[in-house]
Amino acid sequence: MPSTIISIKIGAEAGQGVKSAGLMLAKLAIRSGYHIYNQIEYPSLIKGGHNVLQVNISKEEVTAPRKVNDFLIALNQDTVNKHLTEFADGAGLIYDSAAKIDTSKVPSTVVLLGVPLSKIAKEAGNSDLLINTVALGAVTAVLGGNLLILNSLISEEFGSKGDEIVKVNVAAAENGFKYVTENYRQHLKNSLSPLESLSNFVPYMAIDGNESVALGAISAGLQYAAIYPMSPISNILHVLAENQEKFGYIYKQPEDELSAINMAIGASYAGARSMTSTSGGGFCLMTEGYGLAGMTETPLVIIEGMRPGPATGLPTWSGQGDLQMILNAHQDDFPRIVLAAGDAKEAFELTMKAFNLADKYQTPVVVIIDKNICENAQSFPLYEYSDYRIDRGKLTTAKVEDYKRYASEPSGISQRTVPGVGNFFIANSDEHDEEGYSSEDIDNRNIMMEKRMTKLKTCKEQDMEKPQLFGPEDAEITIISWGSNKGSILQALKNLDGVNYIHVNWMSPFPSDELSEMSSKSKYILNVECNYTGQMEKLIRENTQIKIDENFLKYDGRQIYPEEIIDAVNKIRSKK
């Protein structure tokens, strides 16, 4: 498709700084007034292997990666070999001409821009670590970017490491920039020159879902987080750990996920706004605590960042195979609120919302994200949440006469209290009566089960939101999907007529009537998911009469590309 997006892919071994170089290029773009979408792909190891990061830059909003690259920056031979089929028309290859990199297999239409990256790096500071900075200077020159902005980014990035480090990095970037300007004048583009409207300009953030979840939690008044490290959510805990003293909450690394969820439940029982986070494998361990929070009616926010399974699966790749687990895990029924974010901004907003819902309904709230959301950065204006109000629900810290923690209420929601204020209650994993005493009485069991489950009905009436519709109301083909597929579908819609998109955020309670109403005009429904069995399709079939005409399912761990959505739509059209 003709693209208004410039895609630059940087490839190197793990440990060569692909991520930081990509982020710096993205920041250079946003400070020059552009939108970005960064896609990072890497294997599960720390040194070696093949890491790539694609920076997508556009004057318009960009929400997905592309299958092709306008520039490939190869810091090693592997990068050249592995991406030979991904060159866009008129693409260029920037490679280290001082290393023995073989370009003989590169298609002849590709412009070869050899730059002695390692030689320039050596001259600037005698360090391999500088190679990516030289490459940044080189690509900035090719794209027509502003060297001063790049230099100030370098100063910010390396400032904490001392003036000498800043100096050599600036020299490395400048020399890379200079080499390209002097040797490839005829190939210089104008894709990254600062836009004219930059006066009074507040740059966007280049932010990923992990960072957004952490900032959302902090913004929502987080008090306690216990999170065991796991790809792809570890960066949530890094951001939380770093900022805990400043904001006054506690982050704790527990010994395992069992402990993580139980610590978070204990803190919440004691009155703290509390959360945990994990990926599918860790969630398996948390399953018992998930139901414990439901049974004891303890508020809890759980962020589940999906990656492909089963078992260890593909640790650093993305998938959407945990939906049915999250909707069904744990023995017997309890009210669970399950939300799914479609991008970093939604992850921020749903995390904040999840804390209020957990407090209001006194039950676990899961926000599902996936590796693409967790780790791919996108440009957004600074998040605005001035209309957010903390809602702690029916929580009292005053002494109440004749207090009954689990008293029956039409809404299912009883008055909650905390230990230490003198209101006696037991939070009991056994079935219990209104005060929390263990009880196996038949009538009590029925009352308590119904009370707990009523909360979900109340939530459906008072808080559940309908799916979001993108594109025309009346369309020939309707795509239904969720999670990070949103970005690629929206990007594809820009190139498709007669197609709309229904994006589902609420999984439990499920907006059955709303989705039925929204899709009632649809003539042909394409369900798009990254799992083998169509877990969202199952959910739709369980809750509605909607007929899904076709599934597009992908389970190889790789992101769905806009090109694949367009192909899928074209295929449907050719059949009709």
Added chain:
Amino acid sequence: MTKMSDLQTPHFPNWCPGCGDLNIWGAFKNAAVKEGWDSSNTAIVAGIGCHGHIVNFVKINSFEGLHGRALPVATGIKMANNRLNTFVFTGDGDCFGEGGNHFIHTCRRNHDLTVLIHDNALYSLTTGQTSPLTAHGFKTKSTPQGNPDEPFNPLTLAIISGATFVARAYSGDMPKLTEIIVEANKHKGLAVIDILQPCVTFNKVCTHGFYQQNTYYLEEDYDPTDKHKALERASEFGDKKIPLGIFYKSDRPSYEEHIPQIKEKPLIETPVERSSAVELFKKYT
């Protein structure tokens, strides 16, 4: 002021007559009356097993969690509100089978909790199977040919893992147990009390008589600050050679004392407010 009647719930213990749990229950209530523990200053966490029923028989705020998970719940409570005296009631199966990993890490971190282990060397609520503390060769429903596994020693495990107050008591000596519970709660850091108790239904060897004949108290001049000595004495076990008392005490600061966020006041005493993250957002521009 806590009166004995304040602690009474509508439910009388359903433990077997003669069970050591009854003594532990009594000793704890005696300690609570002595020290003024109630729902305004104390929280109890229990695991799953016969011991866990105690939440129904003591009128103080409590949390009965899942099998093996009492310690992490208590840890979360303590970090959120370090003003609460936080007691963990757990059993030898609960604490060392399902919860073994939590035990060593809770010791290592030295959270300011008091852990009372109802140690009857059996799984009794599931009608008598072997536990990690059951003696080698002992016949149970799950080891009818005799237990092939060696038990481990909860005291040396606690000391080596980093607990800073480690004691052993016998449930039948309620005055002494009361005293140790009070001492343990006063200690700043993780206090572990291994409480030997009979299972009158499923353990016909370790009876009240057995413990009365085979236990003795550490000497008056015993020095609990000597870690090597503590390990040595805690390793003693045999006919008429089961020592009781406080084996080890160290003044290593508790976990909670290391956290600046709760230096002034407990976490939950600062009301939840919307925070401004604008400064953090700017890092991403």
